[in-house]
Amino acid sequence: MITELNKLLEGVETHLCESLDIPALANSLGTTEYHLRRMFSSLTGMPLSEYVRRRRMTVAAAEVVEGAPLLDVAVRFGYSSAEAFGRAFLAVHGAGPGEVRRNGGPLRSQPKLRLRLTVEGNTSMDTRIADRPAFRLVGHATRVPLLHEGVNPHIAAHIAALPGVEHARLKALANTEPAGLLQVSADVDPDYTEGSELTYMHGVALDAATAAPDDLDVIEVPAGVWAVFRTSGPYPTALQQTYAASATEWFPSNPWRLRPGPSIAAVLDRAEDFSTATTELWLPIERA
Template sequence: MDWLQRMNHAIDYIEDNLENAIDYEGIAKVAVCSVYEFQRMFSFVLEVPLSEYIRRRRLTLAAFDLKSRNNKVIDIAIKYGYESSESFSRAFQQLHGVTPSMARNAGIQLKAYPRISLQMKLKGAVEMNYRIEKRDAFQVFGLEDEYSYDKIANEQGVTIPEFWQTICNNGEYDKLEQALHGDWQQEGKFSRELDSVFAYDAYTFTSNTTFPYLIGCYKTANSQTEGYTIVDVPASAWAVFSTLNDGNGSGSYDLCTLKNRIFSEWVQTSHFTIAAGGNFEMYGTTQDGHKYCELWYRIEEGQSA
């Protein structure tokens, strides 16, 4: 069964269970992958988090149900997984811009999000450049937090870009660089163009709806790591993609498009699967001053069945 079939079977499972409690493990089982891998593929390829797709579809169907005045609001709320008419009304108004009661009236404009269906497209006119690197185990250290897949924000509502902005403004970024100590590029055999501070995420399981994210550095023999989280990076093969190799030479930071192509094109046609255990975003500057980003994904031989 190929990637496209597995994704469509998983979407079928979601659609069949919109009136029930949707088990993320069940979705992943149908897709023949881990929960983490499915959520990551779903969001990168379809550009919407899995939980948001489910919410939109349920509230789309709820709007149709409201057109029949025989359906009570509380019954519709429970049908689509809301514990009270109040929580349902808040979610409904957030999506549609009107209350459930107003939605019953003729002439009210509502939003409809149709079922997603993935189809094969003719792609490949633009090449995808990548390289495979095999590395021994090493360690990284840095500032860690946990983020939700839904909003890519932590418990305090701080997003990842805001996290970066905060540490750049409060001096924590500079402290990280100072704690590094030693020639990490030589010790780790990394390019001299790469910055010392990078991002490492999803390196351990936290929950089906969250992932860990670390802004950190390579741990050298002399790094001062007191007060920082230390993470082991296992020996692995890595597929490396760069914004410098986006097919048109622009080197732009369009990471969303690059990630979409990795999962919708490269993963489908390569002989590798992207493995659990962490991914890097490494930032660099070419000799002529061009900024770029490299995406490092742990890979394994052989595609899922």
């Protein structure tokens, strides 16, 4: 996977002044755009689209300082107007092209990335592969912003608004794996951009033969293979660290890649105040 991502980075540099066909590049590397984007974001801490924008503005800044006409620079880097270019330039550098041209700065450069895999072998991941038939997720869904660390207050508010009897009702409905009450994230931005919206569901899993109650939201999940990561520790920190480690340690070392689909966190056991928990993280995968 590291090799594929470095070829992606080479492609970004080659196409800084034009559109980069990510699906075609992913196909040529024997992987998928979905997996490429998610692994890039997980390993670098930024969406691929943001890295491309920063690199373009880094190279464009040199032309701005040298006095090239702004419209010419804008068009060369794929912008339809000097105004659109100026907004992108300001977002990256914190100053507009005119100010930078007059003062020579400030400039915030994005260096070229080069990824290397460091194998330490001191982290054991409790993982199993589950080949599951189609099932459905049912529960209470809402749209929330994506947050990478800490408790998501929007999710917490959504769960807190549910009556206590509803949790017991959902538990009674569950009849297949993943077991118990589930935290489901679906329709996630492929770049995993912080602040982007996703569908969050507080619910349970039903087998495909069981109909969902009419008053509950439903996510149909096709048959497929899942990587299941079990972890225990501070909640939600341990769960979030497991998700990050799946990208930095597990996927680079195993012949699997992410496929589109919901990610599911099953809470198997927890402290009364939810400060610690034992969880299973279910990620949809396919052979690489």
